[in-house]
Every structure is written in C-alpha cells, then in structure tokens.
Amino acid sequence: MMTVEVSKCNGDVKLAIKRLKRTCDKNGLPRRWREMEYHTKPTTQRRKDKAAAVKRHLKKRAMFERRLEENSFRSKRGAKVPFESVIDINMLRSINDQDI
Known part of the structure; x- marks a missing residue:
C-alpha cells in the first residue's frame, strides 16, 4: 500500500488536505485509480x-x-x-x- 506523508501544516486540516491532494495529483494517483476501476x-x-x-x-x-x-x-x-x-x-x- 502506498503512503503519502503531509507535514508542516501546524494543525491546519484544510491545508493538510490541500497538500495531500496536490501530492496525489503529482504522483498520478487519480489516473491510476481510474485505470484500475474496471478491467480492460x-x-x-x-x-x-x-x-x-x-x-x-x-x-x-x-x-x-x-x-x-x-x-x-x-x-x-x-x-x-x-x-x-x-x-x-x-x-x-x-x-x-x-x-x-
């Protein structure tokens, strides 16, 4: 399983979610999720x-x-x-x- 660490948020949840989304987009996770959703x-x-x-x-x-x-x-x-x-x-x- 893949883990993504979000640090330096100083307890701000909104900022942590924003950074998590940005990190996931950079790694191409949404594209991989769409590819793996159905078998081709x-x-x-x-x-x-x-x-x-x-x-x-x-x-x-x-x-x-x-x-x-x-x-x-x-x-x-x-x-x-x-x-x-x-x-x-x-x-x-x-x-x-x-x-x-």
Whole structure:
C-alpha cells in the first residue's frame, strides 16, 4: 500500500488536505485509480495505446510543419534559416497523405 506523508501544516486540516491532494495529483494517483476501476482487455488497451501514439505523432508533426512555415516566413525578412527549414514542406505534406 502506498503512503503519502503531509507535514508542516501546524494543525491546519484544510491545508493538510490541500497538500495531500496536490501530492496525489503529482504522483498520478487519480489516473491510476481510474485505470484500475474496471478491467480492460489487453487488446483494448493495445488499441488505446496505439491510438494515443498516433495522436501524439500527428500533433508533433503538425507542430513541426507550423514551425517550418514560420521559419520560411522569417527567412524572407532576413533572419537566419535554421536547419529544420531545409526540409521541403511539400515532402512533409506528401508524408501526411500516407497512412500511418
């Protein structure tokens, strides 16, 4: 069983509860409680994990494309072009059209 110690409250119960909640949130306990509330089949869990990975990948790629477009705009104003902007945006868009 996991224990969480809350100290330095000087007898203030409200402050102790607030610190306990903050500590639990930092450790990720509410998320673990929700996961352990119901049993999920391994195939369902793998499907969820894969969907989350695809979502992370798409988000990362969108951020990268946005940075490339911003950098190409900045380079027209005379700023130095970073190494990332050397990659062709059309190539990235063709990769975007492919299935993951």
